[in-house]
Amino acid sequence: MGRARSAIAALGAAILLAAVPATAGAHPMFTSAVLLGIGSGKVDAEVQLPVDRLAVALERDFTPSEAAGPLRAEIERYTRRHVHAVGADGREWAVDVGGGHIERIDTVDHIVMSLSLTPPDGKVTDFDLRYDVIVDQLVTHKAIATIRSQWDKGTTAHEPETLGVYDWHTKSLRVDADGGSWLEGFLATAGLGVRHISEGADHLLFLLMLLIPAPLVARRSRWSRRDDARATVIRVVQVVSAFAIGHSITLALATFGLIHLPSRLIESMIALSILVSAVHALRPLVPGGEAMIAAGFGLVHGLAFATLLGQLGLTGGALVSSLLAFNLGIEATQLLVVALMMPSLYALSRSAAYGAVRVSAGLLGIVLAGAWFLERTTLIDSDPLASVSTALIDHPFAVAAAFALVAAITQYLPLPRTTSRAISR
Amino acid sequence: MLKRFALPTLLAGIIAAGLVAELLPASPAGAGDASPGESAAVADVAARKSLTAKAVRAARVFKASLGSSQRAALQYSFNSSEKKSGWSNLPTNFVPRNGVAIKDLGSGQRARLRMLLDTILSSQGYADEVAVVKANAYLKQEQQNQDGAAPIVDYGAGLYYVAFFGTPSPSRKWTVQFGGHHYALHMTFSGATVSNTPYFIGVDPPTAFEVRGKTYEPMANEVAALFGAVRSLNASQRARARLSQSFDDVLVGAQKDGQFPAKLGITVSTLSTPQQKLVTRAIRSYVGDMPRKQANRHIATYKKQYAKTKLAWSGSTDATRPGAYVRIHGPRVWLELAMQKGIGPFRSHYHSIERDIERDYGAGP
Numbered sequence: 001m002g003r004a005r006s007a008i009a010a011l012g013a014a015i016l017l018a019a020v021p022a023t024a025g026a027h028p029m030f031t032s033a034v035l036l037g038i039g040s041g042k043v044d045a046e047v048q049l050p051v052d053r054l055a056v057a058l059e060r061d062f063t064p065s066e067a068a069g070p071l072r073a074e075i076e077r078y079t080r081r082h083v084h085a086v087g088a089d090g091r092e093w094a095v096d097v098g099g100g101h102i103e104r105i106d107t108v109d110h111i112v113m114s115l116s117l118t119p120p121d122g123k124v125t126d127f128d129l130r131y132d133v134i135v136d137q138l139v140t141h142k143a144i145a146t147i148r149s150q151w152d153k154g155t156t157a158h159e160p161e162t163l164g165v166y167d168w169h170t171k172s173l174r175v176d177a178d179g180g181s182w183l184e185g186f187l188a189t190a191g192l193g194v195r196h197i198s199e200g201a202d203h204l205l206f207l208l209m210l211l212i213p214a215p216l217v218a219r220r221s222r223w224s225r226r227d228d229a230r231a232t233v234i235r236v237v238q239v240v241s242a243f244a245i246g247h248s249i250t251l252a253l254a255t256f257g258l259i260h261l262p263s264r265l266i267e268s269m270i271a272l273s274i275l276v277s278a279v280h281a282l283r284p285l286v287p288g289g290e291a292m293i294a295a296g297f298g299l300v301h302g303l304a305f306a307t308l309l310g311q312l313g314l315t316g317g318a319l320v321s322s323l324l325a326f327n328l329g330i331e332a333t334q335l336l337v338v339a340l341m342m343p344s345l346y347a348l349s350r351s352a353a354y355g356a357v358r359v360s361a362g363l364l365g366i367v368l369a370g371a372w373f374l375e376r377t378t379l380i381d382s383d384p385l386a387s388v389s390t391a392l393i394d395h396p397f398a399v400a401a402a403f404a405l406v407a408a409i410t411q412y413l414p415l416p417r418t419t420s421r422a423i424s425r
Numbered sequence: 426m427l428k429r430f431a432l433p434t435l436l437a438g439i440i441a442a443g444l445v446a447e448l449l450p451a452s453p454a455g456a457g458d459a460s461p462g463e464s465a466a467v468a469d470v471a472a473r474k475s476l477t478a479k480a481v482r483a484a485r486v487f488k489a490s491l492g493s494s495q496r497a498a499l500q501y502s503f504n505s506s507e508k509k510s511g512w513s514n515l516p517t518n519f520v521p522r523n524g525v526a527i528k529d530l531g532s533g534q535r536a537r538l539r540m541l542l543d544t545i546l547s548s549q550g551y552a553d554e555v556a557v558v559k560a561n562a563y564l565k566q567e568q569q570n571q572d573g574a575a576p577i578v579d580y581g582a583g584l585y586y587v588a589f590f591g592t593p594s595p596s597r598k599w600t601v602q603f604g605g606h607h608y609a610l611h612m613t614f615s616g617a618t619v620s621n622t623p624y625f626i627g628v629d630p631p632t633a634f635e636v637r638g639k640t641y642e643p644m645a646n647e648v649a650a651l652f653g654a655v656r657s658l659n660a661s662q663r664a665r666a667r668l669s670q671s672f673d674d675v676l677v678g679a680q681k682d683g684q685f686p687a688k689l690g691i692t693v694s695t696l697s698t699p700q701q702k703l704v705t706r707a708i709r710s711y712v713g714d715m716p717r718k719q720a721n722r723h724i725a726t727y728k729k730q731y732a733k734t735k736l737a738w739s740g741s742t743d744a745t746r747p748g749a750y751v752r753i754h755g756p757r758v759w760l761e762l763a764m765q766k767g768i769g770p771f772r773s774h775y776h777s778i779e780r781d782i783e784r785d786y787g788a789g790p
Contacts, residue, residue, distance in 0.1 A: 030673075030768055052768060056671050056748065108768055139686075140674040140763070168676065169684045340442070343435035401443020404436045412433070 193329020209277035215349035218284035246298020254306030273297035278365030351410035484593035503591030528583025550714025556643030613787025629774035690737025
């Protein structure tokens with residue numbers, strides 16, 4: 001139950017996040033932004049300054065292209081004078097300022113400076129970040145400071161953490177770079193893996209379609225009962241492992257930038273994979289081939305996982321750790337799904353009703369996957385069945401319970417049962 | 426073994442987990458505040474005519490016209506922290522407001538709210554309030570006339586909210602908080618003592634505009650009075666009153682309670698008598714938005730403090746220039762008006778705030 005509860009919590013958090021608009025603050029175009037990436041040896045900072053407010057602060061008029069051109073060096077020096085990092089030991093860190101390109105953010109031209117803050121002993125501790133760029137002159141200006149990534153605290157670009165707001169009254173903010181641990185970052189990223197796969201109806205549906213025939217055996221292009229718990233367990237282990245191996249390979253390759261495919265292609269192929277596995281649930285396409293299908297299409301699903309991981313903005317050691325953690329979260333959730341669904345499927349497979357269950361589940365899979373495929377290949381504008389898949393994914397435990405209930409009824413109520421190894425359909 | 430024992434247990438467990446997961450989020454919502462009925466008896470006949478007594482009656486009439494869930498949403502305890510966090514000058518989709526929205530009121534309820542505002546504001550103050558709301562209706566009109574992407578800002582006359590902090594009472598403290606985009610009023614009653622701060626008022630468009638054939642120009646009086654005081658200064662006085670810092674907004678706005686800077690500018694008591702009168706006129710353009718008797722009491726106090734009160738400006742003495750800024754800063758009075766510098770899709774327009782450094786939100790006796 002502990003795991004189930006945390007999965008519920010993760011799902012709930014994901015839904016909340018999706019509902020909250022991105023503009024939690026004020027008119028964002030009026031403010032500067034300070035984005036921190038906290039590593040173990042140095043802190044990277046990106047500073048986004050609205051060009052026309054910078055002009056007020058420098059008490060002269062200039063255009064964005066002048067700011068990025070002839071005035072860049074002066075803006076660099078000005079920024080350098082107004083950013084200071086002081087470690088817990090009171091020693092000042094080295095601040096390097098570079099960058100200086102123009103970026104349009106929320107319809108407003110900003111000049112983006114890249115800073116790196118390095119402690120004298122090369123070890124990042126808690127520090128005070130003193131900042132009054134623009135604010136020193138334009139006292140009504142604000143700069144919103146955010147921690148964009150900090151592995152040891154589990155902070156990633158997926159859910160950046162607000163540090164505070166610099167204004168004329170607040171010119172120094174304490175950054176907690178100490179504390180936290182590798183484990184904290186690991187668990188947070190694993191949680192992200194859990195959340196990603198439990199939100200992604202497509203990954204789970206693919207897996208489910210391959211699990212449906214697991215208690216059966218293919219004979220002459222038809223599914224027959226096997227009625228062998230041990231063989232069923234072995235088949236499930238094969239499918240789950242094959243899927244894990246398949247998606248792990250491409251997740252790793254794509255994360256390290258060794259392969260790159262357009263996301264529309266990946267998403268369309270994932271829809272196709274569900275279509276294939278759903279058809280396979282109706283009639284065996286490849287006898288005993290569930291593991292093969294799982295591994296083959298697992299390669300495609302891994303590419304989709306990598307897209308999310310790539311958005312976290314991590315590099316180096318943190319990237320390896322996050323890859324490991326993220327994948328672990330995905331595998332754990334897969335196993336939870338298997339644990340919730342397999343007993344019901346096995347029980348059902350021993351009843352006359354399984355043929356009907358299998359066929360209706362397979363048809364549902366075909367319809368959902370078909371709709372996704374058409375949407376993702378842009379043959380249709382929007383998924384007409386989105387509400388159905390959302391409802392299913394919003395209530396994963398209800399779906400599992402419903403299956404278990406049907407299974408229990410067919411098992412323990414005096415309904416007609418197939419007693420022989422008759423073909424179930 | 427597996428068939429006889431393990432399977433039924435597993436199935437039962439999954440069903441139980443499903444039930445728990447589905448039922449977990451259904452935690453009971455907090456019951457609303459059923460405010461205790463205040464004894465309506467106001468014995469003293471003189472007290473019945475006082476502003477506070479009239480405000481209490483108007484507030485109770487409005488409150489009684491609401492349904493129970495609206496009443497619960499309207500009423501907060503006097504010391505609720507939401508009083509300070511739940512107001513702003515920004516459009517309401519950027520900072521959610523406390524209380525009940527005008528758009529959610531029926532016509533009878535709206536009429537009673539209008540009665541309440543008309544009671545607690547002077548005619549000058551009421552006209553300002555109406556015009557600022559009209560300006561928001563104008564912005565919505567303007568937005569609807571533009572094509573293109575979905576608007577990122579919610580405008581409209583219905584997006585103004587009213588909340589009560591403390592139950593309306595002739596003797597105990599209570600506050601009417603009313604506001605939305607470019608408007609925030611805090612009328613606090615403490616027996617016969619009344620205050621109206623923090624009081625934010627802003628307007629976009631900054632020039633006269635028309636809604637349904639009627640022309641409005643909110644804040645024209647305030648802008649003329651504050652910049653009039655600065656423009657009355659001679660060259661050397663202007664130099665002394667000029668701030669070196671730049672402003673593109675008010676400094677001590679929403680959620681900046683108590684964060685006043687050091688006093689800067691020219692001391693009001695060193696100005697000529699006509700100039701001092703212009704400063705008083707500027708103060709009255711804000712303080713006078715509450716009824717005359719109460720406003721006069723505040724203004725008398727502020728005038729006594731002119732030896733410790735500074736007048737300052739920045740940017741420009743021409744109110745129409747973006748970055749133009751005026752401030753009056755005394756031991757108690759705080760008044761600032763900025764020609765806020767537009768950015769992106771937003772044009773330059775006026776923001777201003779009145780505060781009482783010691784008595785914001787009805788602090789003190």
